[in-house]
Amino acid sequence: MKVHETQTQVPILQRQIHGKKLVYLDNAATTQKPESVITAISDYYRTHNANVHRGVHTLSDESTERYEQARQKIAAFFGARADQLISTRNSTEAMNLLVQMWEKFLRPGDVIVVTMQEHHSTLVPWQMVSQRTGCEFIVLPMDDQSTWPINAFAELLQEKKDRLRVVATAAVSNVTGVVAPLEKIDAQLRKWGVRKNVLVAVDAAQSAAHMPSRLDRWPVDALTFSGHKMYGPMGIGGLVVSERLAQEIAPVLYGGGMIAEVRTQETSFHEDFAERFTAGTPDVASLVGLQAAIEFLEEIGWSELQAHEHDLVQYAYEQLQQVPQVRLIGPEPGAEFASRVGSVTWTYEGVHAHDVAQILDRSGVAVRSGHHCTMPLHTEQDWVATTRASFAVYNTREDIDQLIAALEQVQTIFGV
Amino acid sequence: MDDLYREHILEHAQHPRNWGELPDATFVMRAANASCGDSLEIFLKIDEAGIIKAVTWQGDGCAVSTAAASLLSEKLVGSSIQKWESMSAEDVLRELELLHISPSRQKCALLFWQGLRSGEDWAVVQGSAEREQQ
Incomplete structure (x- = not known):
């Protein structure tokens, strides 16, 4: 199975949220389920x-x-x-x-x-x-x-x-x-x-x-x-x-x-x-x-899956870097796959992570906000809360484009 | 959801009322939302009859918890602390005109009220306690 074929294998991805196509970027919390899993x-x-x-x-x-x-x-x-x-x-x-x-x-x-x-x-x-x-x-x-x-x-x-x-x-x-x-x-x-x-x-x-x-x-x-x-x-x-x-x-x-x-x-x-x-x-x-x-x-295979997900992490990191209010957390993804896996996390200057996530939801974009069950890390780094986009094999660069477009709404609403 | 970030919520979130510490507070209450890291301190001056004479607060939180704290703080002076303790979550959300808020954001809207009703956890401000002893 090719990476791009996985999107049609996951029924929930067809859902509309607030009239928009669901862009599910909360995969580190839980992934969505392929039809084959539900059927089994x-x-x-x-x-x-x-x-x-x-x-x-x-x-x-x-x-x-x-x-x-x-x-x-x-x-x-x-x-x-x-x-x-x-x-x-x-x-x-x-x-x-x-x-x-x-x-x-x-x-x-x-x-x-x-x-x-x-x-x-x-x-x-x-x-x-x-x-x-x-x-x-x-x-x-x-x-x-x-x-x-x-x-x-x-x-x-x-x-x-x-x-x-x-x-x-x-x-x-x-x-x-x-x-x-x-x-x-x-x-x-x-x-x-x-x-x-x-x-x-x-x-x-x-x-x-x-x-x-x-x-x-x-x-x-x-x-x-x-x-x-x-x-x-x-x-x-x-x-x-x-x-x-x-x-x-x-x-x-x-x-x-x-x-x-x-x-x-x-x-x-x-x-x-x-x-x-x-x-x-x-x-x-x-x-x-x-x-x-x-x-x-196994039908997808590790090499294709890892290459695709590394591209998503890198692309998301690069796109988020362009947003002036965003401060990214953690190491920059390097050429090596293992340099950073699965997610991109940030703080948004002047706006709490919960509000960022709520406004993204209006555009159908599901992300996670809070301290992600890592309170000591957030306390040490003095982050009240962070927003995280985390990826799965069915995500695309278009999903990330929709995330970035939705982030503009944060600026519009909060005027920051 | 669509009216969650309506103008008066945003206005209170960006310019919270009664912000800061209260030098002659008789009680300090704290509330925290462990799932998101929000926390606030409420400073109250309460007389012997349980009537709230003055209130300030400060903390870190999202727009909803900040605006809710600001809005509620404006309603406290002159009322009895028992009144706020005996209210239900639904009563408080009605006061805030946030009855239709999503379950995941209710905790944000109710954080200040959770602090108010922390009852037996109230910490008497050190200076005030000493004054009372004198």
């Missing part, structure tokens, strides 16, 4: 619905087969086997689950490191567990170019390498589009010989739809994702763990399906990893929908 969910409920692994009847077999296939497809997309995937509601739940499972290894004085640009879904769970366990929680400020603070991380290692236990970060920032230098982080840990003592956890929520996000290529121990940010349904996501980590963690959710034997005073757990970490009935329909979303991405 609908077909599952219309034709195959039954509980998995529970019955011996035909529908239960069909449902189980689709469930297993979907899990394999999703795990493979993230460079893992199905027995390394724990399904969750979203990336936030996956990170919380990882924190809960890792808590038993943390001791007072251990060091946990995140960066200032982390989404609250990473920052808060690790901050909370630090408080519970007496760990030192370090939030690295971004460097001068707003890129990932690898130099500050290297300095921190000199002093605290022996106590470092966790590095948690987003693969791609949801505000600045900054890509985390995972190879460099790994190299620093290896340089000091502490790699094996440290859990490296990566939130792939903002990378999964934009670039290969694979546990077999990234030097990390765990990866979290949200299906709804990669063309799949809301309510499904996952935690993908390395083989090493899979051996070390134990379930923290108990119930049906995950057990081997239950007696009144004791319980043993299922031998199979996926079963052991799936308490209760899984969301089969959403897993099947997410499988369809992955097939949608």
